[in-house]
Amino acid sequence: MVTPQLLVVDTSYLFFRAFHGVPSRLRGPAGEPVNALRGTLDALTRLLEERRPTHLACAWDQDWRPQWRVDLLASYKAHRVAADGHSEEIPADLVVQIPVIHRLLTALGLPVLGAAGAEADDVIGTLAALFAGVGAVTVASGDRDFTQLVDDAAGVGLLTPVGRTPGWREIHEAQTRETYGVGPASYVELASLRGDSSDGIPGVPGIGDRTAARLLDRYGDLAGVRRAAADGAVEKGGLTARQAEAIRAGADYLDIAPQVIRIRRDLPLGVGPDDLLLPRAVADRAGWDGLVDTYGLGSPATRLLQALGL
Template sequence: MLLDSASLYYRSYFALPESIVGPDGQPVNAVRGFLETVTALVRDRGSRQVVACWDYDWRPQWRVDLLPSYKTHRVLEESDEAEEETPDTLGPQIDILRDLLPRLGIPVVGDEGFEADDVIAAFAHQLDGAVDIASGDRDLVQLVDERVTLLYTGGTSASRGGRPWQVLTPQSALERFKVPARLYADFAILRGDPSDGLPGVRGIGDKTAAALVSAFGDVEAIIAAAVDPSSPKPMTSVLRQRLLDAQDDIRLAERVVRLQPDPRWREHEPHREISRDAIDVAEAYGVGPATRRLLEVLT
């Protein structure tokens, strides 16, 4: 199981009250929520090999160079550098997780210049057998196939089974987004995504984007259809002009959005040994019971 760590700890931070504190009186709500979420995921899916994929660079410069609007709304307004706005009481909890998880046999994997999505894409491609991805980031829908399942924790609605996540397979992703999972990135490029600063194409929303992707395929095929005056509906003269006007921006956005496995992760073998002091460290942080419950399902 591959964890989109930032997605999970942010969600936990805002879901649980800061009145949950450790021995030093500091909040550990995000830590406890993270551990409880992973426990529920592992128990439900039966995945005992877990990797915490980490945002060591949440806004890589190469993506910003291609698309300056990329995640700009998350940058501190009065900062000279691209520093993400993190609540004061969350930062120390992120450090706790980064210290505690490896002690539980859950490696923390990432590198400068890469987002967690990049690491997840690499592992999803290189690992053998079934792979579960736990995240609230819809960008990862593009990785879903017959072998890779997305446990989508975003949104407010639970799945039919009462779980606080939705199980997205190729079929359920198609039902939800009206496009094949492998073409989700193309759909997002066309309709835009304010959460990532993707502008999209003027006048194209979910319905039109899904219709174009369903009819023609990926963005290159859609641009080719716009060039061809004989292309059938849903291509119209208005859409044709808008797509041609935006084709350079579409191609730049494609390079930003489409996840490509980096070869540096191919030889990485996560370390999964549980430290002898795992429980003692967890108790010191004030999350002993949650840690014990997680270890019970991992071992």
């Protein structure tokens, strides 16, 4: 019996990477941009060929910057807000391709899952929890926040891209410790201390990856680090006076940062494992064929159908 294997893709990561990695000179029959379309289909094909999953889900950002996270931390993704004050700043040539990607995936019959007030990260975390006990889960994304989901015992791994190549590298607990100096269970606390400029999370001044990992190892967890700072525990191999002061000064930030960074795993997605099985036929053949013809996607579309066995 084949062990169930769920591949969950961070769809927005795929199409952003495709847009910036596939030449913009590629145009459809009417001169429209298609580089993100072609690159996303090609990336899915490669993942299917290499991973051979039994189940597949495409996580979608229903809300790229949920208000509840902004209420906790006003700087959260603030640097990526467009001039209209609420949408994400995205190149115009990519904006027009995003809804087409959604229509293509839906017409093909792949589950495209999002939830109100939630990012794709939270959808992925919920799917990983949903599939626990059913089979293995592999998350495909270049977002390092997914490190917190890695769990060898539960069979949850992460695929991250290998530089600018089409290849992917598999991440488990050993690789997490090798890269960050802590295990996945400590990643949220490490990220809280060191911050993440890509998401507008400031971190504690003067504390980077290595220092955060060393302090968490020395004092056990973030609460232990904060207790040591509050007690003025300045010692060799532990906190310096400057670090202790920075941690004390950042008390309000450290109260909320883990809540912002932590991926939700309890969204009401309304699906079960059987809803994530690979499609046995194209769900909307006319719609799929129409989109493929309209945007000149014949070759990547054919390869994707072959990878799915359709």
